[in-house]
Amino acid sequence: MNDGVKRNLLQKIGLARRAGLAVIGQDRIRTEISAGKAPLLVFLSNDASSAVERRFLSAAAKRGDRAVHLESVSRWELGAALGLASAQVVGLPLASQFAEMLLEDLRREGDVI
16 A cells, blocks of 8 residues: 555544544454444554454444454554554444545455555
């Protein structure tokens, strides 16, 4: 993946956090899911644990969420975009404008970032 595309994706995720839309961390996302909140677009870092990946990929399939494994983004890079030391997983409301922009970026890149 092109560094510009990766930087653009991380900037949009950071903007979503500053807009108050990002749900960061496993526990908070699980709470959103179990509370029946709106479907999420969930991003997993490339070094997220296999247990975290299984949990969110399974939940996404059951509920209508969309889970995306960021093949070239580490937990440190994802965390930096969010203003944190690290983050394995972040979710955005699937119906949000940020999610739509990010999904369009993914489509352009062949669903691989």
